[in-house]
Amino acid sequence: AQTVTQSQPEMSVQEAETVTLSCTYDTSESNYYLFWYKQPPSRQMILVIRQEAYKQQNATENRFSVNFQKAAKSFSLKISDSQLGDTAMYFCAFMKHGDSGGSNYKLTFGKGTLLTVNP
Amino acid sequence: ETGVTQTPRHLVMGMTNKKSLKCEQHLGHNAMYWYKQSAKKPLELMFVYNFKEQTENNSVPSRFSPECPNSSHLFLHLHTLQPEDSALYLCASSQVIGLADQETQYFGPGTRLLVL
Numbered sequence: 001a002q003t004v005t006q007s008q009p010e011m012s013v014q015e016a017e018t019v020t021l022s023c024t025y026d027t028s029e030s031n032y033y034l035f036w037y038k039q040p041p042s043r044q045m046i047l048v049i050r051q052e053a054y055k056q057q058n059a060t061e062n063r064f065s066v067n068f069q070k071a072a073k074s075f076s077l078k079i080s081d082s083q084l085g086d087t088a089m090y091f092c093a094f095m096k097h098g099d100s101g102g103s104n105y106k107l108t109f110g111k112g113t114l115l116t117v118n119p
Numbered sequence: 120e121t122g123v124t125q126t127p128r129h130l131v132m133g134m135t136n137k138k139s140l141k142c143e144q145h146l147g148h149n150a151m152y153w154y155k156q157s158a159k160k161p162l163e164l165m166f167v168y169n170f171k172e173q174t175e176n177n178s179v180p181s182r183f184s185p186e187c188p189n190s191s192h193l194f195l196h197l198h199t200l201q202p203e204d205s206a207l208y209l210c211a212s213s214q215v216i217g218l219a220d221q222e223t224q225y226f227g228p229g230t231r232l233l234v235l
Binding site for chain 2: 004035037043044045046047050091105106107108109110111112
């Protein structure tokens with residue numbers, strides 16, 4: 001079974017600064033996807049960024065980038081030029097990539113990191 | 120908005136009530152999911168429907184009963200719930216390309232359920 005660990009329950013950052021959220025995972029799979037989702041207060045969970053494990057290049061989406069270290073099973077999220085709207089709970093998630101149905105579609109989530117961006 | 124809607128947004132029910140949660144996706148996806156989000160715990164997958172067929176039941180108690188009449192709609196029927204079932208229930212959808220791949224899951228806003 002896969003596990004996802006987010007060791008920082010809460011973090012804060014000043015507006016315009018950079019912050020890194022950590023995520024580690026445990027799996028015996030070699031092919032998988034990793035995701036960062038953002039859940040603002042009382043709002044919908046939305047995808048921030050996605051990484052395919054077979055890709056060596058780190059995914060980037062505007063101010064959001066990841067540091068994917070496959071050997072270390074680490075998948076951190078860097079937010080540059082933090083904005084007040086980045087205040088949210090951030091979830092790291094894992095999905096297996098395989099050739100059978102059912103559990104392929106299962107997202108395994110970490111407990112989340114509550115990020116507060118201060119003005 | 121993500122293209123996935125859920126109703127109602129808030130629900131208070133007694134332990135003897137029967138209610139249903141509704142989810143609708145406007146993305147043309149063929150897979151839908153129910154998740155439970157409790158405080159201080161990771162999101163828990165409850166059910167998966169792929170092409171309207173239930174492909175996973177993650178050891179969910181029978182007081183939760185899912186229904187997927189078509190690929191755009193998903194229901195969660197609730198009966199004789201317990202106070203510990205109070206949580207945010209999230210629906211998600213995705214486009215399953217084939218057995219070996221799957222697109223990203225998109226989430227609805229959730230239904231905040233309180234069981235008294």
